[in-house]
Amino acid sequence: MxxxxxxxxxxxxxxxxxxxxxxxxxxxxxxxxxxxxxxxxxxxxxxxxxxxxxxxxxxxxxxxxxxxxxxxGAPETGDPRVHIKPVVRHGTTYIPLTRRAGGLQAFKVIFPPRREPVAERLMTHEGYEWLYVLSGRLRLTLGERTIVMEPGEAAEFDTRVPHSLGADGPGAVEVISLFGRQGERAHLRARST
CATH class of the missing domain: 1.10.260.40 (lambda repressor-like DNA-binding domains)
Known part of the structure; x- marks a missing residue:
């Protein structure tokens, strides 16, 4: 230096x-x-x-x-582990699984159990989201359509479409979510053996 x-x-x-x-x-x-x-x-x-x-x-x-x-403000030392700092918003827990802001972001999201029917608040924003249900039943509303997803099911959608996510029933729901503000789509490829 x-x-x-x-x-x-x-x-x-x-x-x-x-x-x-x-x-x-x-x-x-x-x-x-x-x-x-x-x-x-x-x-x-x-x-x-x-x-x-x-x-x-x-x-x-x-x-x-x-x-x-x-x-x-020391630079990263090459430790590949992500140091998780969960954030709770309106009862939903967001656990970041990636380190950097911008680009594609990965989160584990835990939705609290739905105790009683509530009026869904649909939201819109720039980006594209891909999600995979780990456990519980996820209620996904996209515009006028509501879908209940089970563990092992995945969905992807443009977040400019009015949408909401939450538990469908008395149990909590755990989801892995990939989100990109630039409208990137998740590309899954399976190799044939």
Missing amino acids: TDLDDQAVADAVGRRLRTIRTQRRITLAELEQRTGVSMSTWSRLESGQRRATIELLLPLAREYGVTLDELV
Whole structure:
């Protein structure tokens, strides 16, 4: 690495540290009080005028409750595992199975049991979706048509068509969903033996 590369990395780390601190609404004075490191040291670190050292990063990681990698925005190390962070929206759990935003996305989706009939809210958006039912009974509404899908069944559809998804009955439903905003279609090929 050249001196210019080193400075660019120091600047990027400093910007990241400032962003993390301001998101937590902590002032430099409060950080000095909590860590015992001077306010001017933190200011120079955030502005890229001082290099990050392990002695400075460890108290920050402890204070912010993050790993050192998260603190400095370290690149992926080639670990192929996807670190799952489920998101729950309106009772439905979405578990991302791919790492990057954009392009084709894969999710495991868990729909809660349907306790009583509810008015379905149809939605539309850009993209194309492919789904596969793992367990339970999935109710898929596409426009005026409603289909109940069983485990082992798959469907694909243009998400510009008004649609809704949910459990059909008292049990939860688990689905694998592939979604592409660009309207990509899933292409399945079976090899003959």
